Amino acid sequence: MPPALRALASRNYRIYFAGQLVSLAGTWMQQIAMVWLAYRLTGSALVLGVVGFASQIPILVLSPFGGVLIDRFDRRRLLMLTQALSMVQALLLAWLVWQGVATPTHLIALAFGLGCINALDVPARQAIVVQLVDDKGDLPNAIALNSFMMHATRFVGPALAGWVVATAGEALCFLFNAASYLAVLLALAAIRLPATTRRGPAAPPLQALREGVRYTAGHRHIRASLLLIASLSLLATPYTVLMPLFAKEIFGGDARLYGLLMGTAGCGALGGAVLLALRSDTAGLGALVGRMAPLVGLALAVFALSPSLWLSVPALLVLGFAILLCVAGSNTLIQTAVDNDYRGRVMALFTMAFLGLAPLGSFAVGSLAHAFGVRATLVACGLASCAAGLAYRRGQRARAG
Structure with missing residues (x-):
């Protein structure tokens, strides 16, 4: 394999990658269609924030x-369970919309149900990667390829979803997503992992959880990475819940423009994932993350103040690029530093910092935008994100020294 694709030399990872590629495209289509449906039914920034809050x-x-x-059970079987449940959720959503009976209450309830599934699914997908590569030296490349896959589909999925919603309605997006889960279920069934004598921690669950938190808090590099991700999740990534307002009310577009704006950020993230995949090791990765962290806030503020699409598009490209390098770079630094006995619990804390805190940000951003306006809210978020990034960069230099 070329150096940028070296993790694909492992059969198990190659199969997993192919299945996830299809499934994530469907996931992005559903996410875009769900947000647009909530906006179409209510026209409210507050409801958009509540749907984002309920899902995460x-x-x-x-x-x-x-x-x-x-850390206790077989990760492949856990993933097969979560993917099957996610398929059921997508089918139910498609049926409600197809029948014309979907309401904001339905969307909030189903978003909450999917969030419960993802609480197990997302950290399991992070933790299983180390088992799928034959050469553990390929782990950073596998993580980079995961990010590439997620954001390649983030580029294609929203654009396709915008076209499907505008021409055939949201229900078809949900149906496509349900069908896409078949690909990952087949991939997981085809994976052959070596037999292990995996045993869960001898401690009771609550004690095992405390041990994981104590391990994370005592590891300064992992702790710093998680604090950065938590800051970006609260302050920067919730900008996505306000995208329908930018598309329709500020730029006068429709679902196609919404998909284009989301796809533009995804394209920037795709470039960041390619850059990570081309790296041969993790040397200098911490410094790179330190440079990108303040850039996230700066790009967000520029996008919020942009008077036209001509400036918004490059700002979103930079924003997607910088967020990807911060998140995926931090993921790589954590996965290469963590003790395997704690991998599941640490990646669950990573998931909590990246996705779990996002609903608080979504709810706050939606509420503030409803009260003070979209632009003012995102400018404030951008400035706060920049300050958090500068603090991480200063600490990163101290840790490197």
Whole structure:
């Protein structure tokens, strides 16, 4: 394999990659269609924030307990369970919309149900990667390829979803997503992992959870990475819940423009993932993350103040690029530093910081935008993100020294 694709030389990872590639495209289509449907039904920034809150708040509460399960049980079987449940959720959503009976209450309830599933699914997908590569030296490349896959589909999925919603309605997006889960279920069934004598921690679940938190808090590099991710999740990534307002009310577009804006950020993230995949090792990665962290806030503020699409598009490209390097770079630094006995619990805390805190940010951003306006809210978020990034960069230099 070329150096940028070296993790694909492992059969198990290659099969997993192919299945996830299809499934994640469907996931992005559903996410875009769900947000647009909520906006079409209500026209409210507050409801957009509530839907985002409901889809991710279970991750904040439940993912640490999911990490304990991941360190105890077979990760492949856990993933097959979560993917099957996600398929059921997508089918139910498609049926409600097809029948014309979907309401904001339905969307919030189904978003909450998917969040409960993802509290186990997301950290399990992070933790299983180390088992799928034959050469553990390929782990950083596998993580980079995971990011590439997620954001390649983030580029294609929203654009396709915008076209499907505009021409055929949201229900078809949900149906496509349900069908896409078949690909990952087949891939997981085809994976052949060596027999292990995996045993969960001897400690009771709550004690095992405390041990994982104590291990994370005592590891300064992992702790710093998680604090950075938590800051970006609260301050920067919630900008996505306001995208329908930018598309329709500020730029006068429709679902196609919404998909284009989201796809533009995804394209920038795709470039960041390619850059990570081309790296041969983790040397200098911490410094790179330190440079990108303040850039996230700067790009967000520029996008919020942009008077036209001509400036918004490059700002979103930079924003997606910088966020990807911060998140995926931090993921790589954590995965290469963590003790395998704690991997599930630490990746659950990573998931909680990245996705679990996002609903608090989504709810706050939606509420503030409703009260003070979209632009003012995102400018404030951008400035706060920049300050958090500068603090991480200063600490990173101290840790490197």
